[in-house]
Amino acid sequence: MPAILAVLGFAAWQLATWGRSELAAAFMHTTIAHVGTIENTVSVTATIVRDEQVVVAPASGVVRWLANDGTMVRVGQPIVRIENQKLLSDAGQQLSAIESEIERVQSDQATQSQTLAASLQKAENDLRSALDRLAGAARRSDERSIERAEKDVVRAQANLSAAELQWQASQTRLSELEAARTAMQSLYNRGVVTLTSPAAGFLSYHLDGLEDTLTPAGLAYLSQPLPTSKAASVVADGDSVQAGQPLFKIINSTIGYLVIDAPVLPSAGLHAGDSVQWRPAGGPLLDATVYSVSSLSSGTRLVLAVPGWSGADLGGRNLPLSLVMARYRGLVVPASALRMRAGQDGVYVLEKNRVRWVAVQILGSAQGLAAVSGLADGAVVIMTPSLVYDGMVLP
Numbered sequence: 489m490p491a492i493l494a495v496l497g498f499a500a501w502q503l504a505t506w507g508r509s510e511l512a513a514a515f516m517h518t519t520i521a522h523v524g525t526i527e528n529t530v531s532v533t534a535t536i537v538r539d540e541q542v543v544v545a546p547a548s549g550v551v552r553w554l555a556n557d558g559t560m561v562r563v564g565q566p567i568v569r570i571e572n573q574k575l576l577s578d579a580g581q582q583l584s585a586i587e588s589e590i591e592r593v594q595s596d597q598a599t600q601s602q603t604l605a606a607s608l609q610k611a612e613n614d615l616r617s618a619l620d621r622l623a624g625a626a627r628r629s630d631e632r633s634i635e636r637a638e639k640d641v642v643r644a645q646a647n648l649s650a651a652e653l654q655w656q657a658s659q660t661r662l663s664e665l666e667a668a669r670t671a672m673q674s675l676y677n678r679g680v681v682t683l684t685s686p687a688a689g690f691l692s693y694h695l696d697g698l699e700d701t702l703t704p705a706g707l708a709y710l711s712q713p714l715p716t717s718k719a720a721s722v723v724a725d726g727d728s729v730q731a732g733q734p735l736f737k738i739i740n741s742t743i744g745y746l747v748i749d750a751p752v753l754p755s756a757g758l759h760a761g762d763s764v765q766w767r768p769a770g771g772p773l774l775d776a777t778v779y780s781v782s783s784l785s786s787g788t789r790l791v792l793a794v795p796g797w798s799g800a801d802l803g804g805r806n807l808p809l810s811l812v813m814a815r816y817r818g819l820v821v822p823a824s825a826l827r828m829r830a831g832q833d834g835v836y837v838l839e840k841n842r843v844r845w846v847a848v849q850i851l852g853s854a855q856g857l858a859a860v861s862g863l864a865d866g867a868v869v870i871m872t873p874s875l876v877y878d879g880m881v882l883p
Contacts, residue, residue: 512875513882518838521860521867524820528854529767529810534792535714535747536799536807537707539740540699541689545570545729547681553725554682557693561685561738568735570681586669593662683735690739690800694720698805699737704745707791712784714747717805744798745779746807751787764792765812773812816852818859819867826850826858827873835863836870836878843870845878 545551549570555561625636685691696717702710723735746766758764762778776792783789799807825835827845834847848862863869870876 509880509882512843512872512880515872516875516882517871518868519822519825519871521819521821521863521865521869523818523865524859525815525817526820526852526854526857526859527810527812528814528816528852529812530750531808531810532748532750534807534809535702535717535749536805537702537704537710537745537747538743538798538800539704540692541686541738542695542699542734543567543683543686543736543738545731545733545735546683547572548729548731549681551723551725551727551729551735553693555685555691557691557722559691560741561689561691563685563688565685566682567685567691568683570683570729572680590662590666590669593658596658685738687738687740690741690798692737692739692800693722693735694804695722695734695737696720696805702747702805704743707745707747707779710747712749712786712789714749720804739798739800741798741800742796744794744800746776746792746794746809748790748792748811749784749787750790758790765815766792767810767812769808769810814852814854816854816859818851818861819848819863819865820857820859821863821869822871823853823856823858825869825871825873826860829878833860835860836873836876837863838868838870838882841882843876843878843880843882 547570549572552569552571554566554568561567696719698715698717701715721734723729723733729735758778758781760778760780764776764778765773766776767773774794774797776794779791779793781788781790821835826833826848827836828834829845829847832847833850834845836843837846838844846863846867848860851859851861853859
């Protein structure tokens with residue numbers, strides 16, 4: 489109380505010493521009126537509903553992501569690879585062993601090819617010589633020479649057959665190994681499953697279990713209250729998954745819906761098809777169309793359709809936003825600067841050192857500001873109208 493009395497005493501002394509104009513000049517605050525827009529908004533939290541296709545794992549294994557979370561993907565684009573680690577390890581080891589054996593056989597063939605070719609050539613030459621000797625002995629009717637020549641022919645044929653069998657055995661082994669490699673590669677490939685995108689859209693690893701519940705087709709049948717969003721589950725690269733486990737979803741990014749349930753919502757006058765504007769927290773002003781307005785036992789449900797926006801890049805299901813109920817454009821001044829005279833709204837402006845009251849028309853007000861007409865852009869508006877009067881001259 490003593491402090492208040494001291495302040496009042498100081499003010500009285502100032503008033504007596506300086507006069508009212510000096511006191512106004514000492515404590516007066518001003519602002520510059522500029523053309524601008526103010527908004528009458530309502531802060532709410534909306535639930536995002538959109539077309540989401542969930543893709544599940546067709547087999548168990550380890551996840552290897554091929555596309556980044558939060559990116560636009562095209563239909564058929566590879567998204568994730570699922571690897572059966574045990575199958576890949578076992579088949580990979582066997583495949584490696586087969587590849588090594590093929591290399592060894594091919595190396596042996598390269599080394600022995602000249603020797604085998606020489607053996608084949610010698611066997612063929614020996615057979616040809618033996619046949620020539622047999623023919624000569626037959627012409628001479630030399631029984632002993634015929635007998636020796638026949639043995640030579642048999643021996644040469646055996647040598648030729650042995651050389652051919654040795655070459656064929658090498659080729660057969662190589663063919664068997666190549667067939668085994670093909671079979672093992674097929675088995676190895678079954679250890680890797682690649683999933684592609686079923687549609688064009690926005691890829692999200694974040695699954696909250698509401699993808700099949702909150703759908704555009706079911707907007708008219710949504711429960712009250714809305715189902716609670718669970719903490720989003722995310723399968724990271726290198727995680728193990730089971731067959732049938734949800735992996736990712738593709739979000740249709742061409743349209744999204746905002747479901748707003750509020751105890752008090754100024755939705756009177758809003759009808760399906762009306763245009764409205766809204767702004768996500770910290771985001772730009774966006775357009776929407778009223779999809780439906782309905783009454784709930786706990787308030788009002790407003791559903792907005794937002795073409796070209798699905799909230800896919802936000803990750804979550806709940807979105808704080810501001811509904812723009814009205815926008816007013818004019819000269820923006822503090823609402824506290826308004827002062828009524830003879831039933832007319834107006835403000836005090838400072839022109840050089842003279843105070844003048846100017847009548848204005850209030851176009852709208854929101855958040856402590858007013859949009860008015862009747863002022864010049866750049867006018868100096870007095871924010872403390874109780875300290876001044878029309879015609880006051882300041883020192």
